[in-house]
Amino acid sequence: MLSLVSQLKHIASIRAFNFRQSSIIMAAKKRALALMAPGTEEMELVITVDVLRRCEVDVTVALVQEGETGSDDLVARCSRAVNVKADTTLASYVQQLGELPDVVILPGGLEGARLMARAAPVGELLRRQNQENKLVAAICAAPTVLAAHDRLFAGRRLTSYPSFREQLTEAGYVWEDPAPDSPNGRVVRDGNLITSLGPATSFDFGLTIGAALVGQEVADKVAKGMLYK
Amino acid sequence: MLSLVSQLKHIASIRAFNFRQSSIIMAAKKRALALMAPGTEEMELVITVDVLRRCEVDVTVALVQEGETGSDDLVARCSRAVNVKADTTLASYVQQLGELPDVVILPGGLEGARLMARAAPVGELLRRQNQENKLVAAICAAPTVLAAHDRLFAGRRLTSYPSFREQLTEAGYVWEDPAPDSPNGRVVRDGNLITSLGPATSFDFGLTIGAALVGQEVADKVAKGMLYK
Numbered sequence: 353m354l355s356l357v358s359q360l361k362h363i364a365s366i367r368a369f370n371f372r373q374s375s376i377i378m379a380a381k382k383r384a385l386a387l388m389a390p391g392t393e394e395m396e397l398v399i400t401v402d403v404l405r406r407c408e409v410d411v412t413v414a415l416v417q418e419g420e421t422g423s424d425d426l427v428a429r430c431s432r433a434v435n436v437k438a439d440t441t442l443a444s445y446v447q448q449l450g451e452l453p454d455v456v457i458l459p460g461g462l463e464g465a466r467l468m469a470r471a472a473p474v475g476e477l478l479r480r481q482n483q484e485n486k487l488v489a490a491i492c493a494a495p496t497v498l499a500a501h502d503r504l505f506a507g508r509r510l511t512s513y514p515s516f517r518e519q520l521t522e523a524g525y526v527w528e529d530p531a532p533d534s535p536n537g538r539v540v541r542d543g544n545l546i547t548s549l550g551p552a553t554s555f556d557f558g559l560t561i562g563a564a565l566v567g568q569e570v571a572d573k574v575a576k577g578m579l580y581k
Numbered sequence: 582m583l584s585l586v587s588q589l590k591h592i593a594s595i596r597a598f599n600f601r602q603s604s605i606i607m608a609a610k611k612r613a614l615a616l617m618a619p620g621t622e623e624m625e626l627v628i629t630v631d632v633l634r635r636c637e638v639d640v641t642v643a644l645v646q647e648g649e650t651g652s653d654d655l656v657a658r659c660s661r662a663v664n665v666k667a668d669t670t671l672a673s674y675v676q677q678l679g680e681l682p683d684v685v686i687l688p689g690g691l692e693g694a695r696l697m698a699r700a701a702p703v704g705e706l707l708r709r710q711n712q713e714n715k716l717v718a719a720i721c722a723a724p725t726v727l728a729a730h731d732r733l734f735a736g737r738r739l740t741s742y743p744s745f746r747e748q749l750t751e752a753g754y755v756w757e758d759p760a761p762d763s764p765n766g767r768v769v770r771d772g773n774l775i776t777s778l779g780p781a782t783s784f785d786f787g788l789t790i791g792a793a794l795v796g797q798e799v800a801d802k803v804a805k806g807m808l809y810k
Contacts, residue, residue, distance in 0.1 A: 395624075398663055432630065434642070436664065436666070513808075
């Protein structure tokens with residue numbers, strides 16, 4: 353039979369072990385912020401968020417609003433009239449923000465991207481994200497949002513929906529057409545900037561962000577579970 | 582200068598032409614009903630709806646509710662916590678229904694499919710749809726919804742998320758693993774029943790339904806616009 357002292361030591365060691373365990377789990381939980389707005393491409397948003405949540409990334413979907421006011425119910429009508437309800441507004445998110453998220457994600461959709469291009473808080477967040485060398489990920493029309501905010505990341509290699517190639521090249525980016533057989537699929541990564549082409553490359557986009565945050569092994573397992581590749 | 586009579590004839594002929602034109606347009610607009618419930622796989626829902634709206638199909642997203650009451654705001658929390666707002670409830674849709682839709686779509690997601698399996702109005706609608714030889718389309722976990730409603734379509738060839746293979750075979754279906762190089766991608770079609778595997782085959786699923794409703798040419802154009810294939 354254990355003495356009281358050794359029992360207490362035993363309990364303390366279990367607690368310390370549990371504490372270390374949960375610290376490891378807490379440290380491992382990466383944080384993503386996915387922006388959305390009226391006119392966002394719903395497939396690009398939903399696939400990316402879903403894939404990252406399958407990768408055990410803590411994803412917040414934040415609604416970018418025009419001006420100070422906006423829809424009270426957090427619902428935005430996306431590009432093909434699917435109504436998606438955000439978890440919060442970008443304004444609330446930024447107000448309560450301690451550390452920056454591990455990645456900021458910009459889905460495409462022409463009208464959604466135009467709104468994000470006009471929204472000063474989006475530019476401010478992207479600038480801070482880049483200053484701390486944290487990931488920014490943009491797909492389809494969304495790389496034009498970077499260009500609109502003082503040509504953030506200019507000089508970098510990126511891709512986008514092909515119709516924005518000329519506009520982005522003129523704005524000072526090195527536009528690339530990613531090969532389907534590249535390790536991450538149809539995605540371009542240059543340092544902390546991850547970009548992709550459009551709706552059908554959203555799985556590649558989400559899995560590349562997932563691999564960057566939680567490792568290739570986890571991303572591969574998630575891809576298999578979704579019957580991808 | 583035209584006489585009054587010939588002017589009136591001219592106007593009448595323009596009107597008749599416009600009427601014929603709009604009749605043609607109205608006749609061409611196919612109608613789809615996509616069901617959703619709490620726990621529906623959001624990618625499978627959103628990709629299918631988005632792809633079909635790109636094909637100019639008139640899609641209604643209807644929320645299946647437990648019992649008579651439910652969420653007033655039409656919002657359901659999907660399988661990976663993306664909140665999607667439906668266009669209507671299934672109860673309202675059925676109440677106002679004249680002609681049956683051209684296709685009823687069942688997305689997967691285990692909890693969503695379980696709820697649809699328990700919902701008598703879903704079974705009733707699927708039965709009517711089959712009686713009139715109209716399309717039913719199910720993906721991932723959703724083919725189990727057919728089995729739950731008196732083994733509707735039993736004896737047919739179908740596919741599903743692979744983990745349901747045994748259950749569906751025992752229920753009397755002829756389970757198939759669709760080849761990636763089949764004309765419609767990873768989809769099985771047997772008469773008015775279209776089935777597919779899971780999240781990553783949602784584009785194939787949506788495009789196959791689109792091709793069935795509005796033709797392969799339109800579906801191919803939509804696929805190209807999304808940078809698919």
